[in-house]
Amino acid sequence: MASMKRHLPLCLVLLTAAASAASMGACSSDNGGDTGGNTSGTPGGTGPGTGSGGAGGAGGDTSSTGTNGEGGSLLPTTTTSSGGNGTPEVCDGIDNDNDGQIDNVDVGNDGICDCLSIATLGVKGNAGVGDVFAAWLNDRSDNGAVNLNDAVLTPQLLAPYQVIVAQNLSQIGRAYSAEEIAALQQWIEEGGGLITLIGYASPPERTNVNSLLAPFNVGYDAQPILPKTGAVTIPITEWTAHPTTVNVTAVGFDNGYAVNGDAEVIATKEGLVVARAKTIGDGHLFVWGDEWITFDSEWESLQNYQVEQYWLNLIKWLTRETECQVDIPDPQ
Ligand SMILES: [Ca+2]
């Protein structure tokens, strides 16, 4: 709406100058065309940009009806968004198409927002094959995942990201400082989404991740649980109805840790809580008791597990409600 308001005085100028029905069409279509022109360089935006009434009129002609930004619908579109003003949504931190969602682009209709800004802390696991934050995510978003590894957590470091995934934090070479823990807490409270994983290493791996979780009164228990017997992971099948568990009936687990504390129980196994979720200020926290779900090559061919669905649900729920929310495709 803001961009349309900014164009209003120009339209009034054009109307005053031309005083014709044709110019009215030009004005209304320029609202959509100019916004598109600024981001994609497509025709229709040249009128207001140059201040030329003639060029603006050309934009109006292509819209045929020229009512309330419909000219934008003729622009090349790279978005699946259907609402709003017809201006294509692009990854720029702005709700270009005015449908109430910032950067809700998913050209491939794969359920991962193409504009997603996600980072990982620590190092990936090596007990299985594949890494969900490599090819799997790269195929589904424009940015992939940024590996922050052992970077010092500051408000400036965290600010660009919508979702952060804490992986194996036992190798960062230090304990997180109070300032780092506070920075992450503030980032979540202001709308960030954190998911923590565990089960990568020996029990001391809990120390750093639990320090990050302490402000939220959640943490991993001391005893490893649910080791797989043979080659097959333990199926987690007891789920709470929650946005993260839609269409999920079974996900594999192997040698993780129970999740204790003050947060909603999301999944249990044999009386143990293996997942909890919590809304904190404007943000979200999800604590999963294992790391096996990161090994995409291990689960992509398994029909009895819905790990991919789980990741789609998790990433969507962790992302701010007003940003990057795209439809998750129906299970096949
Ligand atoms: Ca939008």
Ligand SMILES: [Ca+2]
């Ligand atoms: Ca945008």
Ligand SMILES: [Ca+2]
């Ligand atoms: Ca996508």
